[in-house]
Amino acid sequence: MKNRVITISREFGSGGRTIGKLTAEALGIPCYDQETITQLMAENGFSEEYVQEYGEYYTQGWINSFLGRTNGPTKQDQLWMFQRKTVIELAEKGPCVFVGRCADYILRDTADCLTTFIHADMDKRAERIVRVYGEQDILPKERLSMKDKRRAAYYQYYTDMRWGDVRNYHVAMDSGVLGIERCAEMLAKLF
């Protein structure tokens, strides 16, 4: 019998992580997000900074990436393999929520997944990241655009599927219009 799992893919700043936490709380099951995974990867010898920078964002510059692979897997590939193993092991423990980390793809054959995608329009996300993470040197919209592009590239590279393609998800929701709490309610209800 496969464990039931909710996977949440999300645009940067859409509140996907908060939706994951609220959903997991409502269901009384654990939520594994960037923080949890980073900690587990740190126990496997990866620095926290490296995991945060490369754990679901593709390395910038295709030349680096290409040349890096002529002698076998890159450091990012090794991180991917560790993360993949960790996601599978966590899902084997029992029902849970995963935020990001391509969990929808990784668990497609080993768990009974409800795959979801959370998005919101640029203005709402820009307002939110400044409120949640504070101002940075780079403009909010540029930051969002860069983060989304690198997440999409990472997903595409390791899964060979298109990130954000409506057909890859059982449910997709606009958190900017529906609201973060309501998205979490719907997911808990659908689970």
Added chain:
Amino acid sequence: MKNRVITISREFGSGGRTIGKLTAEALGIPCYDQETITQLMAENGFSEEYVQEYGEYYTQGWINSFLGRTNGPTKQDQLWMFQRKTVIELAEKGPCVFVGRCADYILRDTADCLTTFIHADMDKRAERIVRVYGEQDILPKERLSMKDKRRAAYYQYYTDMRWGDVRNYHVAMDSGVLGIERCAEMLAKLF
């Protein structure tokens, strides 16, 4: 005060029309689908067959389509304009559900829309269209593929937006996995 409307875009065979009807029933509001619109267009002088064939499916063959426009709007353009006007007028009457007809785009400025997209995988849709519409000379999967392509082309041509792009919809659901009844329940709840 804008009227509240649910718009349902859907892949052929995903049960979007049934979801629209069930949602409208649950909310006690009218549902306008292909049948209703075809009837209203027939009253404006378009044959039922023409509306069913070209009311939301793009004309095949770009040469016909291009040459047809050298002397002004084609017959399909005229149908689009009539349908557009009809959708706006119906939405002005009160809260309702629209299935197809690019209602999400048409009503974006005049109604308070919950825009949705219903999809399902090819196997489930193929099984469903044979069960609901019966066998035809053309294989179910070819029929689906052709219908989807023509719907996408129609939507793209008249709205300049990409049909099925997750970011264009407040909610997208896989009816093959979630089930038609549950999709309708979620929409009624979100409304």
